[in-house]
Amino acid sequence: MGEPHGRRRPLHPRLLALLLIAAGSAGAQPQPVSGILGGSVLLSPVLSHSFEVKTAEWYFMGGTRKKIQVAEFGPKGFERPNPHDRFQQRLEMPNATALRIGGLEPGDSGVYEVLIKYNSTTEVEDQDFNLSVYDPVPTPLIQTQLLSHSPQGCNVTLRCLLPPTTLAWTSWHLDNISGTLQGHSGDGQTLFLAIPPDALNDTYTCVARSPAEEQSSSVSLSALCQIEGGRQRWAICLGVLAAIAGPLSILCCLRRRRRKADEGAPGVAEEPQYAQVPRRGPAKEDEAPPQPSDPLRTIYSEVGAGKHSLAQPQA
Template sequence: MTTAQPTARRMNRVLGGSAWLSVSLPPGVSVKSTEWSFNTGLGRTIVIAEFISGRLEQLDPGDQFGRRLEVPNATTLGIRELKKDDGGLYSARVKLPPATVEDYHFHLAVYELVPAPEIQSQIHPSTLGWCNLTLHCQVPTTAAMDITWGTGDSLQDLARHRVSADGQSLHLALPPGTWNDTYTCSVSNPADRKSTSVAMQSLCLSNTTHATMWTWFLCIGLIVAVAVCFGAWLWRRRRRKAAGRAPMRDCPSEPQYAEIKRRRPPEGDEQILSSPPDSPAQSLLAMTPITSIYAQVQLSTPQLLT
């Protein structure tokens, strides 16, 4: 009589690791022999090992497994130093006395080791004291892997924080008072998982510090710009006032007078004035009309009609 396991047991392992395929039998059951076979996926099945009378007989014609097989007992097969080609369907045919045969199947998948991810942060300008940033989960591999974000030790879905379509980027807008959380990026395949965490407090404090510095720089720049503009306006205003006063200095409003002292001894006209009354010079002086500077000014200035 032959019985078969209803479904194949799935096993996920990593490259270089080990896989142990074990058949579960009731306690006290005696096993006559166990035959292990491997389906290469090319449509044929080969017998790789057989356990008979307490010892292992390796029957691998292609020598794919070499010395990497172990059979510690009648119901267990071990494969060490797993390779990518070791993945596939394994079967165990167990013969029990007196004439019972039971078949068990195992589906082994071999995956690459997951590298440790790296979290990179991108700070965005903050408003009202909020912490706005984007976390990028970088994985140095092109293999298919799942990326999950979570807070603390809980790897929960953070879709409310806007996760990118590929799952690598997490956009956060955190109000003050929520910066004590730790965000974790977890990268996994069915056989391995690696995680990296980052504390928000250090990133958000750095964000607010940069924002404060830029605010101070902006304020100082505005003050300097206002001071320069005011100084330029004041300088132009003083120049205009100085230009308006210049013609008044060139044209005085009142005539200037100079004190003329009589020379001793008299010269020129003074000699004529000091000559005797009956001299020819005095006769010539009497014939010449004498006018003052005020009279000349009045004659040269047009009379205003009243």
């Protein structure tokens, strides 16, 4: 007598175990790992057994989808099946299972598979790692703009800038507190702030992130408002000084030119001296007139020296 229709036989326990193992292997996703260009990364599998490791084989599959063996740990220790492949001297195994890759290059991105065999069991453990190599994240530049400054506070705009080709995103944080800040533009770069006097001691930090690393820059609002306010006051003072210095410089130039003109004018001729003749009484017959030792230079002698004599003395 046959079995009733619609009744299923139970699966064999061994067959069920194999199906579960296959389903688990098919559903396992590679562990994501991020690295920085030029840096290093360590691929370290998690062992499910405490048995002694017999061998560990590492395989790499990159953009070409070609799977190649790159490293092996066995009775002879760490070995490289092909030391002249793309990794050359950049691979090492610090222990029996982990793989370290140094001097990361863009072509190192891909899937790395490790097959681990134990001495006390025939089971082979298989783990995958999906490595992505990123460019280093530069330190963000904070651009500030003071919109207004008064005793009631100041209004500022903060912008977090990165080079256009950087594959990273930015976010603003207040004193290392995460979350969206009030006044955020939504693009992660610009922040509009109305700062009251009691919040001038706050510090805002811009964080630039990639899956591999992050960099940050901070700005103090107290320093920003004081510096920017001082710049405005200095601008006003410089404008006033320029308005005063302009006419003064013109006046100095005019005085200097007038002084030079006075120094270059011809000198005034020296006024000739007039001789003073003392009054004397009538001369006596036997008294000879006095003879001056040196002739006295007078205006009359000057005039007479410039003319020819009109009469000759009688002999």
